[in-house]
Amino acid sequence: MNAVDKPFLRALAGESVWPPPIWLMRQAGRYLPEYRATKEEAGGFLELCLNPELSAEVTFQPLRRFPMDAAILFTDLPMLPWAMGQGLRYGQGGADGVGPILDPVRDEAALAALRPGDAARRAAPIMKTVSRIRAGLDRDHPGTALIGFAGAPWTVACYMIDGRGGHGFPVARHMAENNPHLLQSLFATLTEAAEAYLVAQAEAGAEALMLFDSWAGLLPPEGFERWVLAPTTALTARLRARLGPDFPLIGFPRLAGDGIPAYAARAGVNAVGLDETVDLTGPLPEGVTLQGNLDARALVAGGETLRAATAHILDAMRGRPFVFNLGHGITPDTPPAHVAALVEQVKRG
Numbered sequence: 057m058n059a060v061d062k063p064f065l066r067a068l069a070g071e072s073v074w075p076p077p078i079w080l081m082r083q084a085g086r087y088l089p090e091y092r093a094t095k096e097e098a099g100g101f102l103e104l105c106l107n108p109e110l111s112a113e114v115t116f117q118p119l120r121r122f123p124m125d126a127a128i129l130f131t132d133l134p135m136l137p138w139a140m141g142q143g144l145r146y147g148q149g150g151a152d153g154v155g156p157i158l159d160p161v162r163d164e165a166a167l168a169a170l171r172p173g174d175a176a177r178r179a180a181p182i183m184k185t186v187s188r189i190r191a192g193l194d195r196d197h198p199g200t201a202l203i204g205f206a207g208a209p210w211t212v213a214c215y216m217i218d219g220r221g222g223h224g225f226p227v228a229r230h231m232a233e234n235n236p237h238l239l240q241s242l243f244a245t246l247t248e249a250a251e252a253y254l255v256a257q258a259e260a261g262a263e264a265l266m267l268f269d270s271w272a273g274l275l276p277p278e279g280f281e282r283w284v285l286a287p288t289t290a291l292t293a294r295l296r297a298r299l300g301p302d303f304p305l306i307g308f309p310r311l312a313g314d315g316i317p318a319y320a321a322r323a324g325v326n327a328v329g330l331d332e333t334v335d336l337t338g339p340l341p342e343g344v345t346l347q348g349n350l351d352a353r354a355l356v357a358g359g360e361t362l363r364a365a366t367a368h369i370l371d372a373m374r375g376r377p378f379v380f381n382l383g384h385g386i387t388p389d390t391p392p393a394h395v396a397a398l399v400e401q402v403k404r405g
């Protein structure tokens with residue numbers, strides 16, 4: 057299939073493709089037994105993210121079960137800070153919780169110790185993963201597009217500064233209010249690093265790029281303007297200067313609520329991801345493709361709950377440029393059969 061004929065890319069270009077293309081955030085992950093087996097084979101999660109063959113394998117796993125219209129590069133958001141030299145490990149539950157744990161960057165000295173110049177070399181395995189995935193899609197799934205991604209500066213800064221999620225990132229929020237100069241310096245480093253990292257993914261074969269701003273909703277309005285909207289707009293402008301004005305970009309300002317219209321109008325993205333709290337029957341931004349916003353809990357519930365929630369979204373979005381997705385990632389307790397039922401219903405329109 058010609059790249060421009062892929063339904064997902066047509067929807068990002070502003071076409072009202074119907075039935076809408078579908079993919080799901082975290083479509084590769086712990087709800088699939090084959091993912092858990094491959095992670096074991098890799099020797100751990102970080103090891104998996106740095107193994108191009110096995111990262112590509114887990115990216116393909118959901119595509120063998122479900123006819124998704126897009127695949128997303130399998131890696132993790134803190135891999136960019138890791139590539140700049142920040143210490144990273146993964147909690148195994150218990151007191152550590154689950155998820156990434158980083159050596160916090162909270163002062164000038166820690167910021168100066170980062171080595172953005174090393175990031176391209178350290179992230180080289182991730183670019184190998186991108187090329188492997190793209191070659192496999194071209195061979196076995198020619199209608200499926202490849203999404204590359206990075207965290208948006210604010211969300212990456214949250215993990216870099218607090219060192220872990222789960223507590224609402226009090227240190228990053230305090231820094232935004234009380235030491236904006238330090239945060240601004242970190243943002244300058246991060247914006248430059250994210251640009252290089254995303255351009256490298258596009259050069260390796262990614263056909264669209266997504267910026268995850270999972271914690272955009274933590275900031276008051278002035279903070280949202282300064283730490284979410286302004287840096288995202290700067291980053292997308294740089295990406296467009298490098299990749300061309302039409303390169304498909306998706307922004308996901310999760311839980312941004314009242315900030316979403318401004319984001320849609322000014323962030324420089326083709327598509328905006330909507331979390332599950334957004335009411336699709338209310339006023340919505342025009343002039344951008346929308347993506348979302350099924351509640352991940354409805355996917356766990358399945359049955360009539362899932363059918364009704366899916367029908368509600370399809371009814372609200374019919375006739376608009378839209379990509380069906382969840383409002384946040386699939387959770388590990390999701391039965392794969394529910395994902396199959398969802399994809400079938402969406403494909404019926």
Ligand SMILES: Cc1c2[nH]c(c1CCC(=O)O)Cc1[nH]c(c(CCC(=O)O)c1C)Cc1[nH]c(c(CCC(=O)O)c1C)Cc1[nH]c(c(C)c1CCC(=O)O)C2
Nearest residue numbers: 081082083084085128129130131132133154155268270385
């Ligand atoms: C904030 C964030 C992270 N990572 C990511 C975000 C932004 C989106 C979001 O808000 O969910 C993005 C991400 N993380 C992962 C992907 C891969 C591709 C996909 O979506 O299928 C993507 C796009 C794999 C992953 N990233 C992680 C796993 C689970 C690791 C394991 O197997 O133990 C996977 C498959 C770990 C991770 N990584 C992160 C957290 C908070 C956690 C723990 C919570 C959880 O597990 O869901 C940081």
